[in-house]
Amino acid sequence: MNDSLKLPYLLVAAISGALFGGGLYISQMIDPLKVLRFLDFGAIPSGNWDPSLGFVIVAAIGVMFIGVRIADKRKMPLFNGKFHLPDVKKIDKPLVIGSSLFGAGWGMSGICPGPAIALIAFMPENLLIFLITMFAGSFLGHYAIKWIVANEA
Amino acid sequence: MESFTPLSALLGGAMIGLASAILWVGNGRIAGISGIFGQLLPPAKTIIWRLVFLASMIGAAYLAYYFLPDLSVVGGQKFEQVKLIGSPLWIAIAGLLIGLGTKIGNGCTSGHGVCGLARFSLRSLVGVLIFFGVAIITVTITGVAR
Numbered sequence: 001m002n003d004s005l006k007l008p009y010l011l012v013a014a015i016s017g018a019l020f021g022g023g024l025y026i027s028q029m030i031d032p033l034k035v036l037r038f039l040d041f042g043a044i045p046s047g048n049w050d051p052s053l054g055f056v057i058v059a060a061i062g063v064m065f066i067g068v069r070i071a072d073k074r075k076m077p078l079f080n081g082k083f084h085l086p087d088v089k090k091i092d093k094p095l096v097i098g099s100s101l102f103g104a105g106w107g108m109s110g111i112c113p114g115p116a117i118a119l120i121a122f123m124p125e126n127l128l129i130f131l132i133t134m135f136a137g138s139f140l141g142h143y144a145i146k147w148i149v150a151n152e153a
Numbered sequence: 154m155e156s157f158t159p160l161s162a163l164l165g166g167a168m169i170g171l172a173s174a175i176l177w178v179g180n181g182r183i184a185g186i187s188g189i190f191g192q193l194l195p196p197a198k199t200i201i202w203r204l205v206f207l208a209s210m211i212g213a214a215y216l217a218y219y220f221l222p223d224l225s226v227v228g229g230q231k232f233e234q235v236k237l238i239g240s241p242l243w244i245a246i247a248g249l250l251i252g253l254g255t256k257i258g259n260g261c262t263s264g265h266g267v268c269g270l271a272r273f274s275l276r277s278l279v280g281v282l283i284f285f286g287v288a289i290i291t292v293t294i295t296g297v298a299r
Contacts, residue, residue, distance in 0.1 A: 002199075004180075004199045004201065004202050005201060008179075009179070009180055009202060010201065010202055010205050012175060012176060012179035012180050013176065013180065013182075013202040013203075013205045013206040013209070014205050014206070014209040015172075015175060015209075016172045016173070016175045016176040016179070016184060016206060016209075017172070017205065017206035017207060017208070017209030017210040017213065018172075018209045018210065018212070018213035019168045019169070019171050019172035019175070019213070020168070020169055020172035020173075020184065020186075020206075020210050020213070020263075021209065021210035021211060021212065021213030021214040021217070022165075022168055022213040022214070022216075022217045023164075023165040023166065023167070023168030023169035023171075023172060024165065024169065024210075024214060025165070025213070025214045025217035025218060025221075026161050026164055026165035026168065026217060026221070027161055027162050027164070027165020027166055027168075027169070028158060028161060028162070028165070029165065030214060030235070031235045032235075032236075032237060032238055033235070033238065033298070034156070036238065036292055036297055036298035037156060037298050039285075039288050039289050039291075039292040039293075039298065040289075040292045040293060040298035040299070041289050041292075041293055042292075042293040042296075043298070043299075050156045050157050051157060051159075052156075052157055052158050052159065052161075052162040053162070055159050055162035055163050055166060056162045056163075056165055056166035056169070057166060057262070057266055057267065058166065059162070059163045059164075059165075059166030059167045059169075059170060060166040060167065060169040060170035060173065060266075060267045061170065061266075061267055061270050061271045062167075062170060063166075063167050063169075063170025063171050063173075063174055064170040064173040064174050064177075064267050064268060064271035065271040066174060067170075067171075067173065067174025067175070067177050067178050067271070068174075068177065068271050068272050070174070070178050071177050071178050071181075074178070076181065077177070077178060077179055077180055077181030077182075078178060078179045078180075079179055079180055080179075080180050080181040080182075081181075082181055083177070083181040084181050084182055084183065085183075086183070086259060086260075086276075088259065088276070089274075089276055090276065091275065091276055091279050094257045094258060094259070095258050095259070095276060095279060095280055095283075096258075096279075096283060097254075097257055097258070098253075098254045098255065098256065098257030098258020098259065098280075099254065099258040099260075099265075099279075099280040099281075099283035099284040099287070100254070100283055100284070100287050101250045101251075101253050101254030101257065101258075102250065102251055102253075102254030102255050102258055102261060102284045102287075103254070103283060103284035103285065103286065103287025103288040103291065104250050104254070104287050104288070104291050105246070105247040105248065105249070105250030105251035105254060106247075106251060106262075106284060106287075106288040106291075107287065107288035107289065107290070107291025107292045107295070107297075108239065108243060108246065108247040108250070108291060108295065108297065109237065109238060109239065109243075109244060109247035109248070109251070109297075110238060110292075110297070110298075111237070111247070111248075111251070112186075112187075112251065112261050112262040112263075113186040113187040113190065113251065113255060113261045113262075113263070114186040114210075114261070114262065114263050116248075116251070117186060117190060117207055117210060117211065118210050118211055118214040119214075120211045121211045121212070121214040121215035121218065122214075122215070122218070122235065124235060124236050124237055125236060125237065126237045126241050126244045127237060129241050129244050129245050129248065130237065130244050130245070130247065130248040131248065132245075132248070133244075133245045133246070133247075133248030133249040133252065134248040134249070134251050134252035135190070135194070135252060136249060136252060137248065137249040137250065137251065137252020137253035137254075137256065138187070138190070138191045138194060138252035138253070138255065138256045139194050139252075139256075140252075140253055140256075141191075141252060141253045141254075141255070141256025141257045142194070142256060144253060144256070144257050145256070145257050148257065
């Protein structure tokens with residue numbers, strides 16, 4: 001049987017997902033306005049800037065760094081044959097174009113993919129529209145990468 | 154800075170970091186949400202664990218609200234009033250850009266931001282600087298936060 005269908009693997013996915021969703025709620029990053037108030041650097045002079053998101057990401061990186069160190073000492077993960085690292089490592093056109101498009105959408109809405117999905121728990125108005133276009137964008141992106149790579153000089 | 158919430162930010166952030174660490178050490182998978190849902194679509198290879206992760210994330214957010222209803226308070230608003238910002242068209246365009254951008258750039262705030270930076274990935278660092286930079290410029294120009 002495929003590793004990813006075994007019970008321990010699925011249990012790890014469930015626990016990780018639960019911690020992630022709980023963390024998004026407790027940190028309040030599930031609230032788009034809270035995220036936008038971090039991204040609004042124009043509010044720094046007036047003292048209305050909210051640095052909370054910076055604290056969230058620094059704490060998350062700090063804990064994940066310990067996980068990375070533990071994983072580095074192992075040949076393979078506990079419940080899988082290998083560590084699935086991204087295939088592409090170089091800084092290329094898709095990275096720059098994709099991150100720019102994502103940044104524009106994130107700045108427009110204050111929503112990134114984690115909160116977008118966790119918000120399904122509360123279904124605020126217009127979330128469905130957001131989810132449909134986000135999935136459509138992700139689907140189209142699969143073909144857009146091929147086009148960008150094919151046209152790369 | 155009345156809306157600044159350092160303690161809940163640190164606690165919630167640590168939980169997100171722990172979630173990422175558990176998935177990496179346990180299953181060798183990056184807890185990047187755009188990747189987890191993006192690979193549900195064709196040509197998908199592994200679907201079940203992704204659905205389990207996402208369903209669990211939604212369920213936990215709901216339970217956290219059930220037990221801690223007053224925690225998410227922004228500008229004096231209760232969580233029930235949390236809403237998406239902008240017109241339906243604005244929201245639709247934002248969603249499209251986010252889906253497209255995270256797929257093309259292969260990562261979002263969690264994949265590049267948390268997992269990538271913790272691994273000292275130069276590619277992720279460049280991605281993070283670009284999407285934070287563009288987002289900050291977008292918010293500052295459009296004034297959506299005000």
